[in-house]
Amino acid sequence: MKTIQEINQKIKNGDAVVVTADEMTSIVAQNGAQKAAEEIDVVTTGTFGAMCSSGAFLNFGHSDPPIKMTKTFLNGVEAYSGLASVDAYLGATQPSQNPEIGLHYGGAHVIEDLIRGKEVELIADAYGTDCYPLKRVETSITLDKINQATMVNPRNCYQNYAVAINSTDETLYTYMGTLLPKFGNVTYSSAGTLSPLINDPYFNTIGMGTKIFLGGAEGYIISEGTQHATENERRNGVPVSASGTLMLQGDMKKMNPEYIRGATMPKYGPTLYVGAGIPIPILNEEVATRTAISDEEIICKIIDYGVPRRSRPVIRETNYKELKTGKIEIDGIEVPTSPLSSYKRSKMVAVELKEWIEKGDFLLTNPVRPLSSKGNIVKPLEISKPLVMVKDIESKPVIMAYSGEKINDVAKKLVDNNINHLPVVDNDGKLKGIVTSWDIADGVAKGKSKLDELMTRKVIIAREDESVDIIARRIDKNNISGLPIVDKENIVKGMITAEDISRLIGENLKDENGGESI
Amino acid sequence: MKAWLKFLPTIVNKAIMSDAIKIYDIDFNILRAHINPRGGKMLVEISGPQENECIQYMEEQGIEVIPIMRVVQKDSEKCVDCGACVSLCPVKAICIQDDWGVEIDNQNCIGCGFCVNSCPTKAISLME
Ligand code: SF4
Numbered sequence: 050m051k052t053i054q055e056i057n058q059k060i061k062n063g064d065a066v067v068v069t070a071d072e073m074t075s076i077v078a079q080n081g082a083q084k085a086a087e088e089i090d091v092v093t094t095g096t097f098g099a100m101c102s103s104g105a106f107l108n109f110g111h112s113d114p115p116i117k118m119t120k121t122f123l124n125g126v127e128a129y130s131g132l133a134s135v136d137a138y139l140g141a142t143q144p145s146q147n148p149e150i151g152l153h154y155g156g157a158h159v160i161e162d163l164i165r166g167k168e169v170e171l172i173a174d175a176y177g178t179d180c181y182p183l184k185r186v187e188t189s190i191t192l193d194k195i196n197q198a199t200m201v202n203p204r205n206c207y208q209n210y211a212v213a214i215n216s217t218d219e220t221l222y223t224y225m226g227t228l229l230p231k232f233g234n235v236t237y238s239s240a241g242t243l244s245p246l247i248n249d250p251y252f253n254t255i256g257m258g259t260k261i262f263l264g265g266a267e268g269y270i271i272s273e274g275t276q277h278a279t280e281n282e283r284r285n286g287v288p289v290s291a292s293g294t295l296m297l298q299g300d301m302k303k304m305n306p307e308y309i310r311g312a313t314m315p316k317y318g319p320t321l322y323v324g325a326g327i328p329i330p331i332l333n334e335e336v337a338t339r340t341a342i343s344d345e346e347i348i349c350k351i352i353d354y355g356v357p358r359r360s361r362p363v364i365r366e367t368n369y370k371e372l373k374t375g376k377i378e379i380d381g382i383e384v385p386t387s388p389l390s391s392y393k394r395s396k397m398v399a400v401e402l403k404e405w406i407e408k409g410d411f412l413l414t415n416p417v418r419p420l421s422s423k424g425n426i427v428k429p430l431e432i433s434k435p436l437v438m439v440k441d442i443e444s445k446p447v448i449m450a451y452s453g454e455k456i457n458d459v460a461k462k463l464v465d466n467n468i469n470h471l472p473v474v475d476n477d478g479k480l481k482g483i484v485t486s487w488d489i490a491d492g493v494a495k496g497k498s499k500l501d502e503l504m505t506r507k508v509i510i511a512r513e514d515e516s517v518d519i520i521a522r523r524i525d526k527n528n529i530s531g532l533p534i535v536d537k538e539n540i541v542k543g544m545i546t547a548e549d550i551s552r553l554i555g556e557n558l559k560d561e562n563g564g565e566s567i
Numbered sequence: 568m569k570a571w572l573k574f575l576p577t578i579v580n581k582a583i584m585s586d587a588i589k590i591y592d593i594d595f596n597i598l599r600a601h602i603n604p605r606g607g608k609m610l611v612e613i614s615g616p617q618e619n620e621c622i623q624y625m626e627e628q629g630i631e632v633i634p635i636m637r638v639v640q641k642d643s644e645k646c647v648d649c650g651a652c653v654s655l656c657p658v659k660a661i662c663i664q665d666d667w668g669v670e671i672d673n674q675n676c677i678g679c680g681f682c683v684n685s686c687p688t689k690a691i692s693l694m695e
């Protein structure tokens with residue numbers, strides 16, 4: 050048994066024994082936890098990953114004449130300034146206001162630019178008061194020039210996370226990176242054995258007020274992060290899904306761009322890569338055992354991001370040892386894996402923190418209170434206005450073509466009903482394909498006579514239990530005018546068109562605003 | 568070898584390439600092409616025992632051959648070694664090294680551009 054005070058004394062004397070979490074795994078495997086607990090004083094952890102829930106409080110200082118900023122933009126990215134007069138919170142995921150830049154530059158990039166010492170354009174508007182008469186400022190700032198810049202990240206360092214895959218036929222662009230169709234790749238984002246909260250899974254040492262490494266500078270744990278969860282299934286002590294989180298703070302003026310990077314997940318948006326590391330004091334054998342966890346013992350679940358719902362289906366379980374080999378087997382097929390957090394930089398964080406402690410520059414802190422380790426369940430947001438589901442739509446009786454039908458008859462159906470596509474079904478009403486007037490013209494020109502030969506077999510469909518909003522996005526994304534509705538048995542129930550949807554959304558808008566549009 | 572082939576408008580209609588392939592029995596793989604009636608350029612991979620003769624022939628026929636070493640370039644300042652690009656490469660040209668750094672092997676790269684579009688820090692660019 051050791052105390053933090055004793056460990057700090059050793060650090061001051063320059064004889065504390067500090068190792069990184071991956072080193073600890075092999076030390077305990079070789080010498081056992083008891084011996085390791087006696088010999089090792091501190092284990093350093095590290096992670097460097099995309100952490101969307103990050104940002105910074107900036108205090109710009111007062112201008113002369115003074116202004117009470119209400120709308121604030123930094124390099125064209127809005128920062129929330131509904132607090133006092135010259136404070137703003139710049140969120141990492143806020144995209145640029147300029148539609149030509151959009152997702153390519155956001156709050157995260159502004160944060161990186163500031164840390165790099167670059168000049169950033171500040172434009173703020175105000176309504177003007179007796180004490181703050183100025184209505185607009187346009188100036189440029191640098192990190193040095195502004196009064197304060199405090200990074201405050203509401204949710205960082207997730208304790209484990211889902212692993213992503215995509216079962217659909219289309220490429221998906223997500224916060225888990227680009228997911229190729231038909232199980233084409235797998236992405237994961239935890240640093241595994243180095244990951245801070247995995248090394249102290251019951252928060253025996255980590256708590257409110259713990260001093261940490263944040264972005265290359267000293268930072269602190271403010272509290273549990275948002276969406277902190279403690280009740281998920283655990284294996285080897287570690288939750289198998291996204292669980293504990295941290296709210297962190299640090300002085301941006303002391304940070305290093307090596308450990309804070311603005312990034313854009315393609316077609317998803319800006320996010321901040323944050324390097325964070327937590328020192329774990331090895332107070333006893335129990336703590337030592339926990340820090341010895343190996344990649345193989347950290348279990349996680351591969352989730353199908355092709356299902357755009359809050360709870361997505363689990364494809365299979367895996368562990369970080371397997372993921373880090375670069376490939377994984379799904380249904381007998383080898384699928385390549387990509388980490389999204391950098392193990393290289395995670396290790397750099399753990400090593401740098403280790404060096405700070407060894408040099409005596411960084412002392413450990415006693416937490417003011419431990420992080421909550423019981424009773425935290427993330428509550429969902431219920432949408433009080435029920436979602437309109439596809440099956441709720443009154444679709445017109447659907448006109449269909451049968452796979453055996455003659456082309457001439459199908460052409461007549463299209464013309465008579467003044468439509469340009471028809472779902473093709475078999476005798477049981479099951480969807481087989483779709484045919485457009487263009488397919489018919491093309492087929493006739495090529496001398497084809499059977500519908501089977503010219504229809505498109507790959508059909509984008511709407512399922513009865515999907516919400517209309519999801520279908521609206523699908524129509525938009527695929528640039529189509531409508532799609533067939535099918536039930537669980539693949540039997541065609543109707544057609545839903547872009548017009549149906551805009552009519553629905555139009556009606557909804559009217560309900561909300563008493564018939565007036567905004 | 569990989570090379571850009573540049574065509575003048577006067578020769579875009581000629582079957583120089585197919586002749587070259589037939590005469591010198593080379594493997595010929597088009598990686599990228601921008602060709603229109605005003606000329607154009609093509610990124611190709613040429614291999615075979617008579618590779619050099621074939622290139623000489625193409626040059627004689629008026630094609631400008633510019634050999635290249637790199638199809639894509641990764642800016643190590645911008646790259647954070649996250650690995651997002653690794654699983655997207657169709658020819659496994661991007662690998663995680665022993666030190667967990669990410670490297671692109673230009674020998675295998677076919678210039679598809681997948682990694683370019685997927686990199687969160689825009690560290691990779693296609694060479695022109
Ligand atoms: S351009 Fe295509 S082939 Fe080349 S490294 Fe990138 S993904 Fe691989």
Ligand code: SF4
Pocket residue numbers: 641645646647648649650651652653669685686687688689690691
């Ligand atoms: S995706 Fe970009 S930043 Fe990440 S490893 Fe590849 S090149 Fe580097």
